[in-house]
Amino acid sequence: MKSLYNRTSTFDGIYFLLLINRTQMHYYVLIMPVYLVHSYMIWGIVVMGLLSQLNVMLLSKWFTSSYAAKGYQGFLQLFGKRMVQVFAIFGFLIILLKISILSLGYVEMLHSFIYPSMDKKWLILVILLISLYVASHGMEKTLRFVVIAFLCGAWILIVFIPFFFPPIANYRDLYPLIPTEWSGQSWQGLLFIWSAYSGSVYLAFMVPWLSSNKKITKYLVIGNMLTIIEYLLLFIATILFYGSSFLSKINFPVVYMGSYIETNALDRIDYILISFHMFNYVFDISILLLCFYGAIRVIMSKMNERTTRIGLLSSWFVILISIILMNQWLWQSVPGQKLLLNIQSCLGGFIYLLVPTILYTAVKRKESM
Amino acid sequence: MVLYKHYGILVIVSLMWMTSCSSPFVENNMIEEIAPVVFWSVDKGAEGKLKISTLVPPLIQEEKRLLSKEVDLLKQGGKEFNLIYYQELKQGQLRMLLINEELAKEGGIEKLINTLMIDPDISMRVYLLVVRGDFDEYIKNQLTKQENQEYYLYRMLQHYEKHNQGEMSIVNIHQFMKKLYSPFKDPFLPVFHSDKNNFNYIGTALFQKDKEVMVIQDVEDEIFQLLDNDHFLKILAIPKLSISLGRIRSNVRMKLSRDYSSLSLQVRLNGRIEEYHGENNIQKEEQLEQLIHEIEVYLEEQTSDLLKRMQQWKVDPLEIGTYSLKPFSKEITDEQWMEYWENMKINVDYDIKLYPLINVERLL
Structure with a gap:
């Protein structure tokens, strides 16, 4: 059997653009408007986006360093084996939580809009099976899958253009544009945006498959820009459509907006939109699944052995069981769901802050020694 | 590598297993077994109950029946219909909700509409109508006279919604709820009159929260369309001055004073004179201008009256409050605005540009 982590060729810059953009667009984007609510959060998206831009630039320094290209060996040289294992244990937990919340979030949406009478466990199983199928083709092909995820996801924005024009839109709904009061909720909103941008951090561990030439900074920056624009378009459209006070009462504002666009031929556009979103989720989950398996291998120090089908399948099972348990214990109650989302946004924001800095300083220190 | 292809088979097999074994798909949408509902008509029943009715089957070639039930809850009604009718009623094709005026005047229709809004099966584009009189009586009477009456009713609403021609206020669930939940906005709904033989548009009902407080009709309703809703009227007939104006486009400018004590409302109308039965000779420029001036004065009076009544009832369907946002x-706050609004001095100014469809003799 060929290794899951084989590589035959490296990807060029445009892949960086797509990868960074797609890993930043997922579940959070669809529920983000409910967390932001006020129109002044537009500035929050812009500011956080620019900060993320800096972070991405730090990441690109890492991409071009010689350690990154060596993959696991590079990490060993930088941190030593013990440290790498400790990091992997953290990564193990963080990835597990992230996959769980991504799948639960998407399944929740599927469940409430398309299959309300179906048991959620089936939906969880199906989405994970599809991701397993994609992941089983190995890292390289999964990374290539980003093109499909991008093509299936990016056009959806076009559908939201009518929301920017009257009679649906009333631009006075955007006022006031500056925050007139600032509360804990606003801070939470900012954290939420920041963690939504954090998806791109996983790229740091995929460097061996990506090319490490000097020009990638440009692509990374453009990819991040694209995300800022997408966030802004979606958020402004929801504010124009609902207005702030109505928005806080809706659970999936973006999906309901999809269903508002009706054509004579097609009534339920939201079904189509949700289905197309699946490509993005499957891509995200399968990439994370491979990272997860990789983390397990690092923890058990089996990096020099071949990948096995049993290994991938058992890490998949760990994920499946953890999702089902999380669904049973926490997700189904409102406080539990809030707790999970808060933990995830804190953790996501935290690692997005730490990982690029740690990698950057570690490389700098090694180089100066 | 070959073995990995088995994951695909695994997916397919488990899908097949799921569909056959435990049937997780409870929804059955066989067209022969369901009856998609096009409208719900909700009326006041005895003892605080709701009387809801609908026509079945709306789609299949079969003799139609009007089903009617007195229930406590809207969804309960849907369920009870299933028990008395052999096809399962489905709400996915719901297009209209007709609310009896008595119910609307009582307040509390928010709950009713909210029930439909939060249901992902039901589109947010469902039209809302207030009905004065007995709609059931009308539709029962029409069953034999005209086929698919309810569908044509829906098409009519859609027609006037799409092109905003100013004949009617057409409101859907989303628009109603957005106005209801947002500050500085009050919802409105169209009012239709219904008796045994007729079903016709009367005017617009204005709501204070979810309670109907006033209905505006005729010229007032037309002014309402010009001021906010459509900014266009196909025909504006002013019998008092024996004149019909056509294809009127309005341009409204509102200006609030800094302390919110006065509002100046400037309305520019552009249109043409389509009919004139009066004494003036509108071929003469002087007399035409005289007439236009009379129209301006007349509309200014009517508009002031309309706004005064809105102030009295503390409603702001024109969303004038949003002009206070900077x-x-x-x-x-909304409450503060209502206080200002009640006592606001309003200055209405019309500026009308009309061209007659005949040649006007210039003075020079």
Whole structure:
């Protein structure tokens, strides 16, 4: 059997653009408007986006360093084996939580809009099976899958253009544009945006498959820009459509907006939109699944052995069981769901802050020694 | 590598297993077994109950029946219909909700509409109508006279919604709820009159929260369309001055004074004179201008009256309160705005540009 982590060729810059953009667009984007609510959060998206831009630039320094290209060996040289294992244990937990919340979030949406009478466990199983199928083709092909995820996801924005024009839109709904009061909720909103941008951090561990030439900074920056624009378009459209006070009462504002666009031929556009979103989720989950398996291998120090089908399948099972348990214990109650989302946004924001800095300083220190 | 292809088979097999074994798909949408409902008509029943009715089957070639039930809850009604009718009623094709005026005047229709809004099966584009009189009586009577009456009713609403021609206020669930939940906005709904033989548009009902407080009709309703809703009227007939104006486009400018004590409302109308039965000779420029001036005065009076009544009832369907919002300063609250609105001096000014469809003799 060929290794899951084989590589035959490296990807060029445009892949960086797509990868960074797609890993930043997922579940959070669809529920983000409910967390932001006020129109002044537009500035929050812009500011956080620019900060993320800096972070991405730090990441690109890492991409071009010689350690990154060596993959696991590079990490060993930088941190030593013990440290790498400790990091992997953290990564193990963080990835597990992230996959769980991504799948639960998407399944929740599927469940409430398309299959309300179906048991959620089936939906969880199906989405994970599809991701397993994609992941089983190995890292390289999964990374290539980003093109499909991008093509299936990016056009959806076009559908939201009518929301920017009257009679649906009333631009006075955007006022006031500056925050007139600032509360804990606003801070939470900012954290939420920041963690939504954090998806791109996983790229740091995929460097061996990506090319490490000097020009990638440009692509990374453009990819991040694209995300800022997408966030802004979606958020402004929801504010124009609902207005702030109505928005806080809706659970999936973006999906309901999809269903508002009706054509004579097609009534339920939201079904189509949700289905197309699946490509993005499957891509995200399968990439994370491979990272997860990789983390397990690092923890058990089996990096020099071949990948096995049993290994991938058992890490998949760990994920499946953890999702089902999380669904049973926490997700189904409102406080539990809030707790999970808060933990995830804190953790996501935290690692997005730490990982690029740690990698950057570690490389700098090694180089100066 | 070959073995990995088995994951695909695994997916397919488990899908097949799921569909056959435990049947997780409870929804059955066989067209022969369901009856998609096009409208719900909700009326006041005895003892605080709701009387809801609908026509079945709306789609299949079969004799139609009007089903009617007195229930406590809307969804309960849907369920009870299933028990008395052999096909399962489905709400996915719901297009209209007709609410009896008595119910609307009582308040509390928010709950009713909210039930439909939060249901992902039901589109947010469902039209809302207030009905004065007995709609059931009308539709029962029409069953034999005209086929698919309810569908044509829906098409009519869609027609006037799409092109905003100013004949009617057409409101869907989303628009109603957005106005209801947002500050500085009050919802409105179209009112239709219904008896045994007729079903016709009367005017617009204005709501204070979810309670109907006033209905505006005729010229007032037309002014309402010009001021906010459509900014266009196909025909504006003014019998008092024996004149019909056509294809009128309005341009409204509102200006609030800094302390919210007065509002100046400038309305520019552009249109043409389509009919004139009066004494003036509108071929003469002087007399034409005289007439236009009379129209301006007349509309100014009517508009002032309309706005005064809105102030009395503390409603703001024209969303004038949103003009108090500024990009860079703190907004006032809804309650504060209502206080200002009640006591606001309103200055209405019309500026009308009309061209007659005949040649006008110039003075020079």
